[in-house]
Amino acid sequence: MQFDNKSPGKDISEDDLKSKFPLASKKDPSHKTKFSVAGVEFGGKNIPVMAGPNMVESRDFILKTAEKIKSIGAHFLRGGAFKPLTFPYRSEKYYETREEGIGWLKEVKKEVGIPIITEVMEERFIDLVADTSDILQIGTRNMQNFPFLTACAKTMKPIMLKRHYGASLRDWLGAAEYILVEGNNKLILCERGVSVPHTHRSTSRFLIDLQVVPALQEISHLPIVVDPSHATFWRPWVSPMTLASIAAGADGIMLEVHPDPKNSAVDPLQPLDFQNFEELMSNMKKTANSIDRAI
Ligand code: PEP
Ligand code: MN
Numbered sequence: 001m002q003f004d005n006k007s008p009g010k011d012i013s014e015d016d017l018k019s020k021f022p023l024a025s026k027k028d029p030s031h032k033t034k035f036s037v038a039g040v041e042f043g044g045k046n047i048p049v050m051a052g053p054n055m056v057e058s059r060d061f062i063l064k065t066a067e068k069i070k071s072i073g074a075h076f077l078r079g080g081a082f083k084p085l086t087f088p089y090r091s092e093k094y095y096e097t098r099e100e101g102i103g104w105l106k107e108v109k110k111e112v113g114i115p116i117i118t119e120v121m122e123e124r125f126i127d128l129v130a131d132t133s134d135i136l137q138i139g140t141r142n143m144q145n146f147p148f149l150t151a152c153a154k155t156m157k158p159i160m161l162k163r164h165y166g167a168s169l170r171d172w173l174g175a176a177e178y179i180l181v182e183g184n185n186k187l188i189l190c191e192r193g194v195s196v197p198h199t200h201r202s203t204s205r206f207l208i209d210l211q212v213v214p215a216l217q218e219i220s221h222l223p224i225v226v227d228p229s230h231a232t233f234w235r236p237w238v239s240p241m242t243l244a245s246i247a248a249g250a251d252g253i254m255l256e257v258h259p260d261p262k263n264s265a266v267d268p269l270q271p272l273d274f275q276n277f278e279e280l281m282s283n284m285k286k287t288a289n290s291i292d293r294a295i
Contacts, residue, residue, distance in 0.1 A: 193231030
């Protein structure tokens with residue numbers, strides 16, 4: 001169905017598609033961007049899976065985790081060395097590994113042979129992160145940091161732009177346009193949960209906006225990834241919401257997976273363990289196959 005909102009004052013008007021985000025909008029109903037990163041195609045029939053811990057905790061930890069995650073079938077290793085932690089305090093259990101962590105990811109990439117996606121938070125570290133990471137992850141909290149988006153785009157590296165948890169689709173596509181306008185077309189969008197008053201559980205901060213998947217596919221050609229880990233913040237809900245994301249049409253999945261979830265340095269309530277991940281992979285394949293897609 002064609003997008004036909006002609007009335008001004010609605011969240012996205014027809015004029016917005018032409019004048020506010022002409023590059024992020026579809027040219028015609030079948031327009032879909034496809035590109036490969038490290039041999040993995042985004043925007044096609046296959047659904048790439050990016051999995052790994054919240055944080056790159058140590059060299060040995062990330063090496064062993066990467067091996068296991070690759071053997072289970074993930075296409076990318078995820079994991080932050082630079083972390084946008086909500087509070088400024090750090091401790092022995094709650095820390096960032098920063099430049100050292102990026103160095104470990106570089107070793108893992110070489111030794112394990114798995115592509116990497118990791119977050120970049122500051123302009124001064126873009127070159128360092130871009131040297132190792134196959135995809136630059138821009139986190140929810142930086143979505144509208146426009147000079148930063150421009151600087152990331154200029155590297156011409158593939159970028160995954162996470163939706164700010166309070167952003168409308170209109171604002172998100174506006175941020176995407178800042179990247180596309182630099183001539184960087186290897187852009188992936190990622191839904192990671194929005195903040196609403198009612199999230200069903202006192203420990204869950206966000207509500208996954210599954211409707212945004214078909215909504216985006218109606219108006220934009222960009223691949224859309226869903227991250228049910230950050231969206232639910234709660235391990236038992238990650239698997240069902242992952243399958244629902246695939247059923248909704250997601251072009252990729254990002255998952256937190258940890259060898260010992262309860263002892264994750266950050267957000268211990270949300271990661272899957274290896275066994276959970278393996279079972280989920282098998283169910284993801286079945287769900288993907290049922291809608292003529294593949295993992
Ligand atoms: C992450 O993926 O580790 C992360 C911090 O995500 P978000 O920016 O969505 O909170
Ligand atoms: Mn996280």
